Each structure stands twice: as C-alpha cells, then as structure tokens.
Amino acid sequence: MSGGENGGATHAVDEAERREQPAHFAFDEESERRIPDILARYPEAKRASAVIPLLWLVQDQMRRQTGSAWVPKVAMDVVAARLGMAPIRVYEVATFYFMFNTRPIGRYHLQVCGTTPCMLRGSEEVARACRDATGIKAYGETSADGMFTLTEVECLGACVNAPVLQVDLDYYEDLDYESTVRLIESLRRGERPKPGSVTGRQASAPAGERTTLLDVPGE
Amino acid sequence: MAKVTVDGIEVEVPNGATVLQACEAAGKEIPRFCYHERLSIAGNCRMCLVELEKAPKPIASCAYPVADGMVIRTDSPMVRNARRGVMEFLLINHPLDCPICDQGGECDLQDQAYAYGMDRSRFREAKRSVKDKYVGPLIKTIMTRCIHCTRCIRFSQEVAGVPELGATGRGEAMEVGTYVEQALHTELSGNLIDICPVGALTSRPYAYVSRPWELRKTDSVDVLDAVGCNIRVDSRGPEVLRILPRTNDEVNEEWLGDRSRFAIDGLKRRRLDRPWVRKDGRLAPATWPEAFAAIARRLTALPGHRIGAVAGDLADAEAIIALKDLMAALGSANLDCRQDGAALDASRRDFYLFNTSIAGIEEADALLIVGSNPRVEAPVLNARIRKRAIAGKPFPVGYIGPRVVNLTYPADHLGEGPAALRALLGGAHPFAETLRKAERPMLILGRGAVARADGAAVLAAAWRLAVETGMLKPDWHGFNLLHLFGGQVGALDLGFVPGEGGKDLAAMLAGDVDALWLLGADGFDPARIPPSTFVIYQGHHGDRAAARADVILPGAAYTEKDGTYVNTEGRVQRGYLAVHPPGEAREDWRIIRAFSEGIGRRLPYDDLAGLRARLVEANPVFGTVGTLERRGGADLRGPAGDPAAMGESPFVLPIANYYQADAISRASDTMAECARVYGSGAHARLAAE
Ligand code: SF4
Ligand code: FES
Ligand code: FES
Numbered sequence: 001m002s003g004g005e006n007g008g009a010t011h012a013v014d015e016a017e018r019r020e021q022p023a024h025f026a027f028d029e030e031s032e033r034r035i036p037d038i039l040a041r042y043p044e045a046k047r048a049s050a051v052i053p054l055l056w057l058v059q060d061q062m063r064r065q066t067g068s069a070w071v072p073k074v075a076m077d078v079v080a081a082r083l084g085m086a087p088i089r090v091y092e093v094a095t096f097y098f099m100f101n102t103r104p105i106g107r108y109h110l111q112v113c114g115t116t117p118c119m120l121r122g123s124e125e126v127a128r129a130c131r132d133a134t135g136i137k138a139y140g141e142t143s144a145d146g147m148f149t150l151t152e153v154e155c156l157g158a159c160v161n162a163p164v165l166q167v168d169l170d171y172y173e174d175l176d177y178e179s180t181v182r183l184i185e186s187l188r189r190g191e192r193p194k195p196g197s198v199t200g201r202q203a204s205a206p207a208g209e210r211t212t213l214l215d216v217p218g219e
Numbered sequence: 220m221a222k223v224t225v226d227g228i229e230v231e232v233p234n235g236a237t238v239l240q241a242c243e244a245a246g247k248e249i250p251r252f253c254y255h256e257r258l259s260i261a262g263n264c265r266m267c268l269v270e271l272e273k274a275p276k277p278i279a280s281c282a283y284p285v286a287d288g289m290v291i292r293t294d295s296p297m298v299r300n301a302r303r304g305v306m307e308f309l310l311i312n313h314p315l316d317c318p319i320c321d322q323g324g325e326c327d328l329q330d331q332a333y334a335y336g337m338d339r340s341r342f343r344e345a346k347r348s349v350k351d352k353y354v355g356p357l358i359k360t361i362m363t364r365c366i367h368c369t370r371c372i373r374f375s376q377e378v379a380g381v382p383e384l385g386a387t388g389r390g391e392a393m394e395v396g397t398y399v400e401q402a403l404h405t406e407l408s409g410n411l412i413d414i415c416p417v418g419a420l421t422s423r424p425y426a427y428v429s430r431p432w433e434l435r436k437t438d439s440v441d442v443l444d445a446v447g448c449n450i451r452v453d454s455r456g457p458e459v460l461r462i463l464p465r466t467n468d469e470v471n472e473e474w475l476g477d478r479s480r481f482a483i484d485g486l487k488r489r490r491l492d493r494p495w496v497r498k499d500g501r502l503a504p505a506t507w508p509e510a511f512a513a514i515a516r517r518l519t520a521l522p523g524h525r526i527g528a529v530a531g532d533l534a535d536a537e538a539i540i541a542l543k544d545l546m547a548a549l550g551s552a553n554l555d556c557r558q559d560g561a562a563l564d565a566s567r568r569d570f571y572l573f574n575t576s577i578a579g580i581e582e583a584d585a586l587l588i589v590g591s592n593p594r595v596e597a598p599v600l601n602a603r604i605r606k607r608a609i610a611g612k613p614f615p616v617g618y619i620g621p622r623v624v625n626l627t628y629p630a631d632h633l634g635e636g637p638a639a640l641r642a643l644l645g646g647a648h649p650f651a652e653t654l655r656k657a658e659r660p661m662l663i664l665g666r667g668a669v670a671r672a673d674g675a676a677v678l679a680a681a682w683r684l685a686v687e688t689g690m691l692k693p694d695w696h697g698f699n700l701l702h703l704f705g706g707q708v709g710a711l712d713l714g715f716v717p718g719e720g721g722k723d724l725a726a727m728l729a730g731d732v733d734a735l736w737l738l739g740a741d742g743f744d745p746a747r748i749p750p751s752t753f754v755i756y757q758g759h760h761g762d763r764a765a766a767r768a769d770v771i772l773p774g775a776a777y778t779e780k781d782g783t784y785v786n787t788e789g790r791v792q793r794g795y796l797a798v799h800p801p802g803e804a805r806e807d808w809r810i811i812r813a814f815s816e817g818i819g820r821r822l823p824y825d826d827l828a829g830l831r832a833r834l835v836e837a838n839p840v841f842g843t844v845g846t847l848e849r850r851g852g853a854d855l856r857g858p859a860g861d862p863a864a865m866g867e868s869p870f871v872l873p874i875a876n877y878y879q880a881d882a883i884s885r886a887s888d889t890m891a892e893c894a895r896v897y898g899s900g901a902h903a904r905l906a907a908e
Contacts, residue, residue: 073399086382091398095387 020104025075031061035082047083051093054079055100069109069168070101098153105149106142108187110134111166114152117159122176126163127152129180147188160204161197170195174207221287226294238280238291239267247293250302250331252309252416253368254281257472258377264309264368266331268301269293277301299335306336312347312391313417314363321359322418324431328366349394354384355402356892357481358411359426365395365419371411378474379405380605380627395419402896406598406877409480413463413473424481424889425461429453437797438465440784441479442533442705442777443881446577446597447786448475452778452797459483459778459798469578469847470790476598477893478877478884485887486776489761492802495771502771507803511817513770517734517753519818523550527732529724530556530715531739531758532704533881535782535794537830538774538807539710540837541822542738545811548820552721553732556710558742559873560725561666562674563700564858565711568840570682572708573600573787574696574850575661581607583697585657587617587633587650589640589681590870591665591701592624595877597787600701604628615657617643617650620665620870637673637865640680644687644862654688661697662690666707667873669700672866679860691852698852702787703873704881705777706739709785712838737764738807739774741882757810759800762882772814773804776883780806781827783834783841790847791840 027035034057042049055071058079063069076094080087094100101109112118112127130136130150134143142149158164161173165180172183174197186193201207220231223238225245232241237260242249252264262282269280272290277297292298310332317323349362369386372395376382387398397403403411411420434453441448441462448471453461462483464475494510495502505513518526528546530539539556546554557563564570575583580603593601608614608628616630619639633639633650642648654660664681671677682698684690690697702708717723722731730749739758745767748754756768759776777784779800785791800806805813808830815822824830834841878893879885 086376088383088385088398091387092385095398096389 017103022072022074025058025072025078027057027078028061028065030064031057048085048089050083051079051085051090052097054082055090055094059100066104067107068104070104073102098151101149104142106147108148109166109168110148110150110184111153111156112150113154113156113158113162113164113166115155115159117155118163121162123163125177126165126175126180129175129177130165130184133181133184148184158204161201173197174199174201221285221289223285223287223289223291225291232285234285236285238269238271238278238283238285238289241285241289242269242280242291242293249280249293250335251281252327252331252366253370255370255373255414258370258373258414261369261373264366265305266302266309266335268298268305270295270297302335303337306332307340307342309366310336310340311342312363313366314346314348316364317418320361320364320418321421321426322364322415326418327416328418347391352394352396353400353402354397354420355408356889356896357408357423357477358403359421359423360396360419361421362394362396362419364417366417367393367395368416369395370414370416371395371420374411374414375403375405377609378410378602378605379403379407380602381405404897406477406594407474407602409477410464410474422461422481424484429455429460434460435797437778437795439778439794439797440705440786440792441475442784442794443479443482443884444476444597444599445702445704445707445787446471446476446599447705447784447788447790447792448479448599449792450475450479454778454797457798457801459486469576470786470788471599472603474599474602478880478890481889481893482881482884482887483778484889485760485883485885486778488888489886490801490804491759491761491765491771491773492800492804493773494803495768497769502766502768505770507813510770510772511814514755514814515818517769518549521733524553524720525731525733526551526736527553527555527722527727527734528715528736528738529558529727529740530554530706530710531737531882532558532706532742533777533883534706534710534738535777535780535784535807536709536713536834536841537780537782537827538738538811539706539713539715540834541808541811541815541830542736543713543715543837544822544833545815545820546736548815548822552718553727554715554717554721555724555727556707556715557670557724558740559666559670560674561670562678562860563666563669563711564675564678564860565714565716567854567858568712568789569696569698569850569852569854570678570858571700571702571711572789572850573663573699573701574789574852575699576788576847576849577603579849580604580661581610583607583614583657583659583661584612585615585654585660587619587643587654587660587662587684588626588630589619589662589664590668590677590872591620591663592626592872592874593663593665593701594624594626595872595874596665596667596701596703598877600787601627615650615653617653620668621872624872636867636869637677637680638867640677640684641862641865644680644684646687651684651688654684654690657689659695659697660688660690661699663699663701665870665873666700666702668870670873671868671871673864675858675860676862676864676866677860678858680862680865682857683862685852686855686857691855693851693853694849696850696852700787705784705786708787708789709783712785712789712840713834714837737768739882740764757807758882759804760882760886762885772810773800773802774807774810775800775804779804783831783844785840788847789840791844793844 038053058075076090080090134148136150139152179198223241228245230244251267253261267280268277270292352360372384375384437452449465449467466473494505496505496513618630643651685698728747734753736755741762745764754768757772778797782794878890884890
C-alpha cells in the first residue's frame with residue numbers, strides 16, 4: 001500500500017487542516033532543558049542536523065501538553081528559526097518521516113504493521129480488531145472519542161514475533177484478534193500492559209516448548 | 220584532463236567533469252530532466268543513463284565524474300532499454316494530457332518520450348493525482364504533471380535565493396510546492412516556467428493563448444531594466460504574446476526578470492495610436508500633418524534657447540540622436556535625459572557605467588553597495604551577485620541604504636546614508652579595510668544615490684572610495700553605476716545632456732523654456748511643467764505626461780521598432796521589430812525625421828543605415844554591437860563634485876514598486892495584480908536576517 005494513505009503523514013495543508021493548527025508554539029521548560037544537549041552533538045556549521053531530534057522534541061512536548069503527539073506547522077517554523085533553516089526545509093523533513101504526525105492524533109497511536117511477515121501471520125486480523133474495538137473505519141482516522149488513531153506502517157523490524165502492533169513507542173507482539181481487542185480495552189481503561197509478546201514468550205525465543213538444541217552435551 | 224571514449228570517439232575533458240559533459244563533448248545527445256547546467260546536480264530522474272564498460276549496470280551520467288580511460292556507450296541495447304524503462308516509469312503517474320497542456324510542442328517530456336520512450340503503456344492501475352498549488356499570480360501549476368526533477372526547488376534556492384519551494388511527503392505522496400500556500404517571493408519567478416521540463420509550471424497570463432509553432436520569434440533586447448537581457452519576442456499577427464529570455468552568458472545567462480517577461484499585456488493597453496492636438500483646452504484626435512503643423516507653428520516662432528527636449532528612460536538611441544540633431548537644427552542646447560535629476564557626469568564613460576561588467580562580478584572578491592537594491596533594480600544582475608556570493612570563496616558584501624532590504628545574500632549593513640560612506644572614506648570603518656585587502660573589490664552605486672541634491676558629492680565620494688580602496692587597477696575597474704532602464708545609458712553616450720549654455724531639466728521646468736519636447740519622458744511629475752509651456756509628447760503610452768501634452772505624437776514601443784540600446788555595462792545591443800506599432804503610430808526616429816523635413820531642416824539620414832552611421836559618428840562605441848571590452852581603471856581622476864559636500868539625509872531607493880516602474884508595466888494588468896499580491900514589491904524589502 002502506498003504511504004499516501006497513511007493518516008499521520010498526509011501533508012497538504014488544506015482548509016480543514018488549517019483549522020486544527022494552533023497559532024503559537026514555544027518550547028517549554030523541559031524541552032529547553034534538553035535542547036542544548038541535542039545541539040551539542042553537531043558542529044556549529046551543521047546545526048541543521050538537529051532538525052529530526054528537535055521535531056521529535058516538539059512531538060513529545062505536544063504529547064505532554066495536549067495528549068496528542070504531533071508537530072504543528074508553527075512548531076516547524078520555531079524549529080527552523082532555532083536552527084537557522086528555511087522553513088520549507090523543515091517541512092520537507094517533517095513530512096518525509098512517518099514518525100512525525102503533521103496532524104493531531106488520538107491519545108493512543110495504533111500502528112499496525114502490514115508488511116509481508118506480519119501479513120502472513122495475521123496482521124489483517126489485528127487491523128480488524130483495532131477497527132472493531134475503536135470504531136475506526138479506515139487507516140488514518142481517529143476514533144470518535146479521540147482516544148485512538150489507527151495507521152498502517154511498514155515493517156517494524158520485529159517480524160520474528162509477527163504480527164506486531166506499535167502503540168505510541170511500545171511494541172505488542174504475537175497478537176491475534178482477541179488479544180488485540182483486550183489490549184485496546186485496557187488502554188482505554190488507562191492501563192499500559194507490559195510491552196512485548198502477548199503470548200508470554202521470552203523476547204524472541206521460540207514459542208512454546210524448546211524444540212532444538214535438546215541434546216546439549218553436559219546438560 | 221581525462222581521456223574518455225564515447226561510442227568509439229575519444230575526447231578529453233577536464234578532471235571533475237561529468238560523464239554527461241564528456242558525452243556532449245563527443246557530440247552525443249544525452250536525454251535528461253533533472254540535470255541543468257546552471258543548477259546543482261540532483262541525479263534523481265535517471266533519464267541520462269549510459270553504459271560504462273565493466274560497470275554492472277547503467278550509470279547516471281549527469282552525476283558520475285569522469286575518470287581517465289573510461290569507455291562509455293550511449294547507444295547500446297542496455298542504454299536504449301534503460302531509457303525506455305525510465306521513461307515508462309516517469310509516465311506511469313503522468314496524466315498524458317498533452318492536448319490541453321500549454322507546454323505542448325516545447326516539452327522535454329513530450330520530446331524525449333517520442334525519441335526514447337515506448338509507444339504504449341503497460342500500466343493499468345489508477346494514476347495518482349496531485350492538487351494544484353498556488354505559487355503566485357504569474358505561475359500556473361498543474362502538479363499532476365510534475366515528474367519530481369526538483370529543478371524548480373534548486374532554482375529557487377540557488378539562483379533566486381528564496382528557499383520557499385520544496386518536496387514534501389515521500390514516495391507516491393511526494394509533492395512539490397511551498398507546503399504553506401504562498402506566492403513565491405522572487406522577481407525571477409518566470410524562469411521557473413522555462414526551467415520546468417514538463418507542463419507542471421506554466422505561464423499563467425499565457426495560459427491557453429497559443430501553441431509555440433504559431434508564433435513568430437524575433438530576437439531582441441529588454442529595456443525595462445538596464446541589464447539589457449537578451450530576449451525573444453514571440454508574436455502572432457499584431458500581438459506580442461510572450462517574451463522569453465535568450466541565453467547570453469555575459470549578460471543574463473538564461474534568466475529574465477518578471478517585469479521584463481510579464482509586463483507585455485501593457486503593450487496593448489493605454490496605447491497612443493493616433494496623433495492628438497489640444498484645441499480649446501482639450502486634446503482632440505488629429506492627423507499627422509495637423510499635429511506637425513501645430514508643432515511647427517509654435518517652434519518656428521521661438522528662438523532656439525526657449526525650446527527644450529527630454530529623453531525618456533526607454534528611448535532607443537536612434538530616436539535620441541534624431542531628437543538631438545533636431546534640437547541642434549532648431550538652435551537649442553537644452554537637452555536632458557536625467558529625468559530623476561541624477562547628478563551624473565557624462566564627461567567620461569566610466570563615470571556612469573557598470574565598469575566591472577556583469578560577468579566580471581564573478582571575479583570580484585568584495586562588494587560595497589551604495590544606495591541601491593539591485594534585487595529590485597536589476598533582478599538578473601542581482602542573481603549574478605548571488606551566484607558569486609554562494610560560489611565558495613569568501614565574498615564580503617557591505618550595504619549602505621535603507622535597513623529593510625533582503626538582497627538574497629548576506630550583507631553587512633553599514634549605514635543608511637552618506638555618513639557611512641564618509642566613515643569608509645576616512646578608513647575609520649573596518650569594512651574599508653576589507654575592501655582594501657581584497658584583490659578585486661567592487662562598488663555598486665545606485666542611480667538613486669546620485670539623484671538627490673548632493674548627488675554630485677555622493678558620486679565623487681564613491682569614486683574616491685574606489686580609488687582609495689584599490690578598486691581601480693589597470694586590469695580591473697571596480698566602480699559601477701547601476702542604471703534603471705534600457706534607454707538611460709544610450710542617452711548619456713549620445714550626450715543628451717545640456718550642451719554649451721544649455722539648460723538642464725530643473726531649469727527647463729522652472730520656466731526657462733517655452734516649448735518642451737518629451738520623448739517618452741514619463742519619469743517625472745508633469746505637474747512640474749509650467750502651465751504656459753507648450754508640450755510635445757512623443758511616445759507610446761498615455762501614461763503620466765501625455766495628458767499634459769499640447770500635441771501627442773504616437774511612437775513605437777521597444778517591441779515595435781529596430782532600436783539600439785546600451786545596457787548599464789555600456790554594451791551596445793540591438794532590438795528588432797517584432798510587431799508593427801498600432802494604428803498610426805510610427806517608429807520614433809522616422810517621426811522626428813519627417814517633422815524636420817516639414818520645417819525645412821531635413822535631418823541628413825533617410826534610412827536606418829544612414830542613421831546608424833550617424834550614431835557611430837556621434838559616439839564610436841555604437842560601432843561595436845553585442846560585445847564588450849573589459850575596462851581597466853587606469854585614469855584615477857574623478858568626476859566633478861566635492862565629497863565633502865555630502866549631506867546627511869539617508870539614501871532613498873528609486874524603485875518603490877518593482878512591478879510598476881515604467882509606462883509599459885504601469886499599463887499592465889498582470890503587473891497590477893503582482894503589485895496587489897506582493898504589496899508593491901514588499902518581499903524584496905523584508906528585513907534581511
Ligand atoms: S514542477 Fe517541474 S521543475 Fe518542479 S520538480 Fe516538478 S517537473 Fe521538476
Ligand atoms: S513485517 Fe511486521 S515487523 Fe517486520
Ligand atoms: S539527468 Fe541524470 S539523473 Fe536526471
């Protein structure tokens with residue numbers, strides 16, 4: 001599927017989007033505390049390199065302040081001014097990476113991996129569970145209660161425990177329809193279940209009983 | 220040098236050249252979209268693929284540096300296949316709407332698809348479509364046609380110096396635009412139309428007007444600023460439909476300013492297309508003989524010294540010399556071409572020329588700008604300064620003038636008026652040291668900076684600074700005057716200034732003459748002309764002065780006559796008639812010549828050749844057309860004027876509104892729309908960062 005259907009990454013600022021854009025943005029105290037460390041990582045002449053970490057900081061601050069982790073346009077302008085870049089150069093970066101949401105999202109960002117390994121292992125069931133449990137109809141939408149935004153992402157690099165659902169920054173793995181519904185229900189209650197495999201397997205070790213290396217000498 | 224073999228032809232190219240350049244040196248045509256000689260290399264369209272011996276796959280020749288001994292093939296099955304494949308991919312999301320596309324007939328995509336592509340598409344899926352963008356009143360966008368070559372992005376960033384275009388989103392969702400809808404803040408936006416290889420960016424005013432093969436193409440020169448950009452005038456029947464730049468590396472490279480390109484609808488509006496004579500206080504239509512008779516009655520009754528003439532900013536040298544000769548025949552030395560009152564010293568050419576030359580800017584290593592905003596006064600010349608500024612080697616720029624100016628390159632603001640110049644002269648200011656230390660320092664003095672009461676002093680001070688900081692050397696002339704319009708230098712070269720005992724414009728307006736012949740002179744407020752003065756207005760537009768005239772003689776605009784113009788560098792160039800003047804309007808020199816005959820003072824030339832011989836006689840510089848000899852500054856003696864007489868008032872920039880600066884652009888709806896959108900060129904005055 002094309003990236004264009006990814007709600008978090010549509011980028012044309014049309015009329016509806018303009019209305020949701022705040023008029024102001026300023027880094028808060030916590031962000032300001034972290035900025036010097038970030039800037040110190042890059043030589044003065046290459047300050048623009050800090051654009052991704054600063055946008056990330058913006059998204060984090062928005063999560064903290066509004067409960068929705070996204071990067072408004074004014075914040076991109078603030079980043080541009082801070083780094084001495086032309087604003088368009090920041091817009092380019094912010095819209096290129098799917099991890100930046102250029103429109104407001106729900107409290108929880110459900111990111112279903114739809115790439116081949118997850119797809120073969122049932123990601124379509126995971127997606128269906130997400131839709132059923134949240135009332136969302138299609139990728140890119142936010143649930144009516146503002147709790148969830150559902151997007152499809154490409155391989156999250158955890159295929160070994162496919163299918164995978166990323167919730168904000170946490171991975172939930174080995175999901176099926178029921179476990180996904182249960183996960184969303186607990187999120188709705190304000191709980192954060194322990195990330196990782198929901199079937200309880202350890203990290204990415206084989207599922208179930210050990211089937212190989214049974215005859216390790218000396219054991 | 221590296222030896223490279225291209226299709227069996229051996230060529231030598233400099234190290235660091237690209238494979239594409241080597242192929243061109245071997246006479247091989249390489250198709251391309253993203254590559255452009257005057258922009259940085261992007262290497263993203265892949266149309267330029269060639270085969271490199273021993274390489275496992277085709278290489279993008281535009282981005283691949285040559286190495287000695289390379290063997291390249293541009294016509295192998297692999298290359299043909301690769302091109303066909305690339306073309307197929309480019310067309311996958313292209314709407315193939317050539318029949319309704321204004322680029323049709325001059326489209327790189329069309330041409331190259333025809334030459335290198337397949338005759339059918341295998342793509343059966345839905346094509347993507349992209350919403351059109353608004354980027355200003357001059358450019359129409361049809362973004363579904365965009366092939367993401369990024370030329371426009373690189374042009375606006377690199378040449379225009381306004382990084383406002385970009386590529387947002389990624390993959391299939393990538394879009395070229397400004398992200399936040401806005402008109403591009405540049406006077407060079409029209410060049411985006413030329414640079415876009417497809418029909419994504421086209422001319423808004425020219426939309427659906429014509430097909431390229433219907434147009435008659437006439438080479439000419441632009442006169443709406445003093446750069447002398449080489450242009451091509453495209454016309455159909457009696458109408459100029461568009462103006463495009465022609466390549467001239469020494470002048471405009473391949474760029475053109477927006478006023479010069481888009482003011483052409485002004486050529487059709489408010490035109491003077493018949494003579495008019497004032498009768499009982501009102502202007503009434505007249506015939507040529509009636510108009511001439513009315514003038515003759517008045518002029519022949521006056522002594523020569525009570526008659527004056529003023530040459531306008533867009534006048535051609537032919538008309539200027541004819542008028543000067545007519546005035547001489549009438550016994551008048553009351554001539555002036557400095558409508559702005561600029562205290563120019565016409566006694567020596569290098570006192571009023573852009574001596575460094577435009578191409579020479581690239582060799583300079585320090586620059587001081589005094590009382591000028593070249594971005595507004597000469598956008599294409601400003602692009603050359605920017606080119607130098609981003610070329611790598613340090614290029615300190617100092618600027619004296621109003622604070623809120625964005626030149627598109629960094630500049631130190633040294634002050635707002637003559638005080639800063641004084642500080643530099645004394646050597647008290649550190650920038651004087653910067654200039655002195657430079658090998659090839661240059662100075663640009665705006666015409667506006669000398670069009671003031673203490674203009675002569677400013678001129679002399681600038682010259683002295685040039686001498687003091689080593690701008691004048693036998694092989695380098697760093698003193699430059701930046702003029703504003705195409706007719707200004709030609710008039711100075713022909714000495715259209717007060718002769719022996721002659722009066723200047725101020726005196727003529729103070730009532731020292733009883734009759735005034737205005738040759739397209741719309742550059743000053745006609746209310747300054749005393750009510751009793753008899754005014755003859757010869758020109759093409761019913762602009763400022765025509766309404767004040769007692770007799771109007773309809774002349775030809777620059778696209779309607781064979782004319783000679785001298786640009787700010789002193790380069791003599793020729794424009795050619797593209798369309799005939801409207802109605803009864805005539806070429807200007809012929810009008811003057813005909814009038815002279817009527818009063819029995821026939822000017823001694825009957826045709827253009829004779830007139831041009833007279834031009835060369837008046838000033839031999841008119842004998843060399845097109846080329847320019849680089850000047851050195853051997854003679855240090857300065858222009859008349861006392862630097863100590865400089866006043867205190869800050870410099871005022873002469874062009875307040877880029878889009879409406881002359882009779883033609885003031886008549887243009889397109890330019891009016893630009894002025895509305897851009898707020899009289901305010902973007903060039905956004906505070907520099
Ligand atoms: S608009 Fe034209 S110049 Fe710009 S990227 Fe698209 S095809 Fe290239
Ligand atoms: S395919 Fe889903 S994590 Fe790799
Ligand atoms: S011209 Fe070489 S990649 Fe585009």
